[in-house]
Amino acid sequence: xxxxxxxxxxxxxxxxxxxxxxxxxxxxxxxxxxxxxxxxxxxxxxxxxxxxxxxxxxxxxxxxxxxxxxxxxxxxxxxxxxxxxxxxxxxxxxxxxxxxxxxxxxxxxxxxxxxxxxxxxxxxxxxxxxxxxxxxxxxxxxxxxxxxxxxxxxxxxxxxxxxxxxxxxxxxxxxxxxxxxxxxxxxxxxxxxxxxxxxxxxxxxxxxxxxxxxxxxxxxxxxxxxxxxxxxxxxxxxxxxxxxxxxxxxxxxxxxxxxxxxxxxxxxxxxxxxxxxxxxxxxxxxxxxxxx
Ligand SMILES: [Zn+2]
Numbered sequence: 001x002x003x004x005x006x007x008x009x010x011x012x013x014x015x016x017x018x019x020x021x022x023x024x025x026x027x028x029x030x031x032x033x034x035x036x037x038x039x040x041x042x043x044x045x046x047x048x049x050x051x052x053x054x055x056x057x058x059x060x061x062x063x064x065x066x067x068x069x070x071x072x073x074x075x076x077x078x079x080x081x082x083x084x085x086x087x088x089x090x091x092x093x094x095x096x097x098x099x100x101x102x103x104x105x106x107x108x109x110x111x112x113x114x115x116x117x118x119x120x121x122x123x124x125x126x127x128x129x130x131x132x133x134x135x136x137x138x139x140x141x142x143x144x145x146x147x148x149x150x151x152x153x154x155x156x157x158x159x160x161x162x163x164x165x166x167x168x169x170x171x172x173x174x175x176x177x178x179x180x181x182x183x184x185x186x187x188x189x190x191x192x193x194x195x196x197x198x199x200x201x202x203x204x205x206x207x208x209x210x211x212x213x214x215x216x217x218x219x220x221x222x223x224x225x226x227x228x229x230x231x232x233x234x235x236x237x238x239x240x241x242x243x244x245x246x247x248x249x250x251x252x253x254x255x256x257x258x259x260x261x262x263x264x265x266x267x268x269x270x271x272x273x274x275x276x277x278x279x280x281x282x283x284x285x286x287x288x289x290x291x292x
Contacts, residue, residue, distance in 0.1 A: 045261055057087055063091055066102060068248045069249040072110075076118075089110070090129040093141050101141075134174050168199040183215045184244070187227075220245060228265045243256060
C-alpha cells in the first residue's frame, strides 16, 4: 500500500483494518449511489472483451476551443495512441459562457483547424461536432445552419439540474429539437454534488427512439450518466446509445471503460451503440436523422 502516492504507514494501517473488518458505512447516499468503481468496471469488461477490442471511437470530448486542456492536435494524437479510428470533437456552445462556449464564428474557425489536423492524421477521422447547450425548456442556442455543417450534434442540459420534480416534459421538449443527434449526459448528475434529474424513463426512451435520437453514456467517472439501472430501462426500449468520455484532456480517453462497463452490465448489445459503427455508417445515421 505504501508504494501508492500519499499512503504512509498510518493510512496503510487504517486501510488494512478496513479490509480485514469492513466498517458499517450505512446506506450510500443517493448523491453517491450508482457509480461503478474502476475494479467493478474492469471486472465487467473482462466478461465481454469485444466491447473494448471492437470499439471504434469516442463521441464526446472538449479542447482548448472551450474548456478542455488539450488542442485538437493533442487530442487527435492521443486518440491514435488509444487505438480509435474516429473521434468527435464536441466543444461547448455559446450559451455556456462558464465553459468558454463557442459562437458560430468560432465554430467555423474550428472547422478549418479540424480539417487541417484531420489531413495530418490519416489513421484517424476527426468528426466536427458540438455539445450544444439546451435550455431547461429544451431549446438550443446555436444557428441551425451552423449546426447543419457539423457531423454530429449533442444536446445537453447544464442548468436547473437540482430540480427534484419529474422532468419528463423537459426531455420530451428536447427530443423535439430537430438539430440534435444525441442527448448528452441526460440526467446531469455529478458524484457527491447532485443526484441528477428524474423522469418517466420508458416514455423518454420511447420518444428518443421514435425521434432517432441517441441517449448518451457519459463515461466521465464523476458523471457515469446514464448509469446502469437507468440503462436497463433503455435496453428495453429501441433507443440507440452513444458513448462519450467527455474527455477534457488527452489522457482521459481511458474513461471509456466506465461507459463500456455500464453498457455490458445493462445488457446493451453492441449493435445498439454508435461507437461500434464504422465511421461511414455513423455519418449515414446522423444524416438520416437530418433528412427527416
Ligand atoms: Zn456537458
